[in-house]
Amino acid sequence: xxxxxxxxxxxxxxxxxxxxxxxxxxxxxxxxxxxxxxxxxxxxxxxxxxxxxxxxxxxxxxxxxxxxxxxxxxxxxxxxxxxxxxxxxxxxxxxxxxxxxxxxxxxxxxxxxxxxxxxxxxxxxxxxxxxxxxxxxxxxxxxxxxxxxxxxxxxxxxxxxxxxxxxxxxxxxxxxxxxxxxxxxxxxxxxxxxxxxxxxxxxxxxxxxxxxxxxxxxxxxxxxxxxxxxxxxxxxxxxxxxxxxxxxxxxxxxxxxxxxxxxxxxxxxxxxxxxxxxxxxxxxxxxxxxxxxxxxxxxxxxxxxxxxxxxxxxxxxxxxxxxxxxxxxxxxxxxxxxxxxxxxxxxxxxxxxxxxxxxxxxxxxxxxxxxxxxxxxxxxxxxxxxxxxxxxxxxxxxxxxxxxxxxxxxxxxxxxxxxxxxxxxxxxxxxxxxxxxxxxxxxxxxxxxxxxxxxxxxxxxxxxxxxxxxxxxxxxxxxxxxxxxxxxxxxxxxxxxxxxxxxxxxxxxxxxxxxxxxxxxxxxxxxxxxxxxxxxxxxxxxxxxxxxxxxxxxxxxxxxxxxxxxxxxxxxxxxxxxxxxxxxxxxxxxxxxxxxxxxxxxxxxxxxxxxxxxxxxxxxxxxxxxxxxxxxxxxxxxxxxxxxxxxxx
Numbered sequence: 059x060x061x062x063x064x065x066x067x068x069x070x071x072x073x074x075x076x077x078x079x080x081x082x083x084x085x086x087x088x089x090x091x092x093x094x095x096x097x098x099x100x101x102x103x104x105x106x107x108x109x110x111x112x113x114x115x116x117x118x119x120x121x122x123x124x125x126x127x128x129x130x131x132x133x134x135x136x137x138x139x140x141x142x143x144x145x146x147x148x149x150x151x152x153x154x155x156x157x158x159x160x161x162x163x164x165x166x167x168x169x170x171x172x173x174x175x176x177x178x179x180x181x182x183x184x185x186x187x188x189x190x191x192x193x194x195x196x197x198x199x200x201x202x203x204x205x206x207x208x209x210x211x212x213x214x215x216x217x218x219x220x221x222x223x224x225x226x227x228x229x230x231x232x233x234x235x236x237x238x239x240x241x242x243x244x245x246x247x248x249x250x251x252x253x254x255x256x257x258x259x260x261x262x263x264x265x266x267x268x269x270x271x272x273x274x275x276x277x278x279x280x281x282x283x284x285x286x287x288x289x290x291x292x293x294x295x296x297x298x299x300x301x302x303x304x305x306x307x308x309x310x311x312x313x314x315x316x317x318x319x320x321x322x323x324x325x326x327x328x329x330x331x332x333x334x335x336x337x338x339x340x341x342x343x344x345x346x347x348x349x350x351x352x353x354x355x356x357x358x359x360x361x362x363x364x365x366x367x368x369x370x371x372x373x374x375x376x377x378x379x380x381x382x383x384x385x386x387x388x389x390x391x392x393x394x395x396x397x398x399x400x401x402x403x404x405x406x407x408x409x410x411x412x413x414x415x416x417x418x419x420x421x422x423x424x425x426x427x428x429x430x431x432x433x434x435x436x437x438x439x440x441x442x443x444x445x446x447x448x449x450x451x452x453x454x455x456x457x458x459x460x461x462x463x464x465x466x467x468x469x470x471x472x473x474x475x476x477x478x479x480x481x482x483x484x485x486x487x488x489x490x491x492x493x494x495x496x497x498x499x500x501x502x503x504x505x506x507x508x509x510x511x512x513x514x515x516x517x518x519x520x521x522x523x524x525x526x527x528x529x530x531x532x533x534x535x536x537x538x539x540x541x542x543x544x545x546x547x548x549x550x551x552x553x554x555x556x557x558x559x560x561x562x563x564x565x566x567x568x569x570x571x572x573x574x575x576x577x578x579x580x581x582x583x584x585x586x587x588x589x590x591x592x593x594x595x596x597x598x599x600x601x602x603x604x605x606x607x608x609x610x611x612x613x614x615x616x617x618x619x620x621x622x623x624x625x626x627x628x629x630x631x632x633x634x635x636x637x638x639x640x641x642x643x644x645x646x647x648x649x650x651x652x653x654x655x656x657x658x659x660x661x662x663x664x665x666x667x668x669x670x671x672x673x674x675x676x677x678x679x680x681x682x683x684x685x686x687x688x689x690x691x692x693x694x695x696x697x698x699x700x701x702x703x704x705x706x707x
Contacts, residue, residue: 093338094311095372095411100337103306105171105283106293106321113164113282118145125162130155130264138179138187138276141242147175147278150197151186152267159277160206160261169254170284172199173246176262178217178239179274189240190217190273193228194266197275199245201253201260209261212247215239225265242276249284293329294322314338342413343370348405354423355454356497357395363403363419364388371409378406397425426452427497429490436508437485440578444483444505446490454496461493467505511537513572513582520584523591523609524563530570530584531557537572537580544568545586564588597691614691615642621686624704627670636703637667638686644693648686650703658682670705679707 094100115123120134131151141147150157176197179189190196196216200209214225219237249258260282267273294303299317301307309315319332347367354361365387368375377387381404391403401421408414430449437444446464453460465474467486480488485507491500514533519526532540532555539553545566550558560568565587573579592605598612619640625633638646646666650659658677659668670677681702688697 092336093340093372096312096339097310097412099308099310101306101308102301102335104295104319104332105305106295106319113284115161115280116143116145116278117148120146122159123162126160128157128159130157132157132159133186138183138274141175141177141276141278143279145278147276149186149276150262150264150274152264152273153186153270156264156267157275158261158263161259161280161282163205163257163259164282164284165256166249166258166282166284167254167256168285169249169251170282171246171248172260173244173279173281173283174262174277175242175244175279176215176239177242177276178215178237179276180236180240181217181233182235185271186274188272188274189233190264190267190275191231191233192217192266192268193226193230193232195264195268195273196226198225198263198265199247199260200263201250201258203253203255203258205257206259206261209263210250210252212250212253227265229266244279254284294324294326296320296322309337311337311339340372340411340413341370342411344368344407344409344413344415345370346407346415348407348417349419352391352419352421354391354393354421355426357393357397357423357425359497360390360392361421362388362390365405365407368407368409371411371413373410375410376408378408380404380406391419391421393421393423396423399423425497425499426454427492427494427499428452429492429499429501432488432490432501432503434488434503434505436506437483438576438578439485439507439510439574439580441576442482442484444485444508445479445481446483446488446503446505448478448490448492448501450478450492450499453492454494457495461491463491465489469502509536509574511535511572511574511578511580513537513570513580515568515570515582515584517568517584517586519586521587521589521607522562523607524588525561526588527559527561528586529557529559530568532570532572534570534572534580536574538575539573541571541573542568543570562586562588616695617641617643617688617690617697619643619688619697621684621699621701621703623702624706625670626706627676628707635667635669636684636705637665638688640688642691643688644691645689646686647688648684651683651685652677653680653682655683676707677705679705681705 117134122128131153133149133151134146135149136146137149148159179187181189181191183189193216196214198214199212201212202209211223211225214222216222216226216232217237218232219239262277264273264275295305296303297317297319314336316334316336318334321329323329346365348365349363352361352363365377376385378385379389393399394401401423402418403421404416404418406414406416428451430451433447435445448462462476462478463474464477464480465471466488467484469489483505485505487502487504489502491498512535514535516531516533517528519528534540534555539551542550542552542558544560545568546562548560567583567585569581569583571579571581589607590605591607591609592602593600593612594605594608595601595612598614600611600613617640619638621638622636625636627634640646645663647662648666649657650668651657658672661668681704683700684703685700686698
């Protein structure tokens with residue numbers, strides 16, 4: 059919430075003269091009116107003194123009040139336009155020196171305020187209405203308590219409209235036109251404690267001037283709102299808004315409010331009434347201009363919009379774009395890189411009172427320039443006979459001719475052309491861009507190899523024993539005629555893909571070249587090799603350890619065996635098992651049966667043997683019948699037979 063302080067200066071003074079306004083009560087209110095925002099609070103302050111008489115002065119009589127002095131040229135009229143009361147005023151002229159005006163002495167030992175109206179002429183105006191512009195050409199409000207021997211500065215009013223407590227000695231120009239001091243204003247200054255004596259005088263002093271033509275200023279309606287001893291004379295206040303006897307209070311008006319303040323002495327005698335004070339509330343009449351739509355015809359173009367002509371309210375104004383977020387005005391609206399879109403941007407406009415309006419701008423993105431299509435015409439594998447063509451629409455009327463650029467093959471290839479058509483191209487990727495004065499569009503297309511011949515060959519077998527025959531299959535694609543080189547000096551040309559047969563007695567590399575109708579070609583190779591052939595089985599009688607291929611010549615020995623007809627399984631370590639002694643074999647199968655034909659043992663493997671036991675018990679002495687089957691080394695031949703064996707314990 060904002061706070062505003064209004065100070066009411068109420069003075070009770072004496073009799074009237076040509077130089078003063080000594081009515082029983084003279085009331086000055088600063089400011090007389092004010093305007094605030096709804097909800098703001100106002101601190102109302104009243105300063106009322108029962109003061110000495112003859113301390114309110116003007117220059118309606120066109121002369122200085124008694125006891126006052128002035129330096130420089132002095133004019134009592136209205137040479138540079140009327141003041142707020144439409145009466146003569148003191149006008150400080152530099153035609154005879156740097157001006158100043160000094161009051162008589164006053165008893166202000168109880169303190170108070172000094173109030174006065176002052177104005178500076180506008181710098182650059184005609185004489186005598188040419189105003190101060192340099193830092194040291196302002197006016198200082200000063201006081202003296204020793205009869206004018208020593209002067210102490212209360213405030214120095216700089217020509218640029220600012221106030222300091224020290225007089226500037228700089229000649230730098232700071233005002234070039236209207237400032238807060240170039241219109242009549244009322245200044246109320248609290249009298250410093252060090253100035254509160256029984257003999258205090260004031261003066262308005264200009265420390266420097268650029269010449270007799272320049273740096274003029276005016277003064278009027280001076281009110282020494284202060285009292286002397288004895289201090290403590292009390293004024294009783296009565297506010298028309300019911301606030302009673304108080305010198306200050308806070309108020310939050312909810313509508314335009316006007317009030318006055320009556321002043322009484324402690325005996326209840328009416329003294330005076332203040333001028334009406336009105337506190338106005340700003341109305342919510344904020345208005346502005348903002349376009350409804352913004353347009354972008356290229357994704358990389360972000361248009362700018364601005365809230366303009368903000369009026370009907372008080373500053374400062376703020377513009378807050380939600381979703382961006384941003385408080386910029388103007389504000390750039392992003393397309394987001396879209397080629398076609400409709401994006402709504404919302405904005406809140408707020409004035410110094412907090413009144414706000416919510417609005418929006420619709421950004422329409424409509425990229426006009428467009429590459430409709432790129433067409434590639436494929437190239438032969440051995441000829442640069444390809445081409446690329448671009449079809450473009452949406453060209454904006456431009457000052458310059460649109461720029462078409464093809465480059466390739468490859469994105470970094472420096473080769474390019476400014477055209478929509480590029481012929482005699484080799485295979486690869488080609489990149490196209492088009493630019494007008496609004497936008498740029500880009501795309502790419504690939505030229506492929508047209509029906510490139512592919513040579514493919516298979517051979518069966520790839521190796522063999524010399525001499526051996528190989529059959530070649532031609533599996534080539536996209537081809538019309540062929541050259542065969544069989545690697546042994548035999549070369550043929552054919553116009554078909556029929557198989558080819560060739561006999562080899564040594565190693566060879568075979569080449570096949572496949573041609574298309576444009577004589578573009580592809581070549582492939584296959585190798586065949588002659589192997590060392592022989593018997594590769596180590597079990598064969600004629601095994602050849604140097605052979606890498608078996609020629610089917612292996613010869614194997616017949617099994618040689620011996621079958622015992624007696625064994626003694628008595629555990630003495632000699633002849634305890636019935637077993638075969640065999641060479642050149644791969645397996646033995648045999649079965650033992652008793653005299654009644656019942657099987658009592660079966661064995662199989664490289665060395666099966668019977669320990670003479672039946673179910674873990676030594677069989678009875680006797681003769682047992684044996685049948686057997688012996689397999690050859692390769693397992694493809696068998697020797698079968700039967701015999702008897704005598705078991706003796």
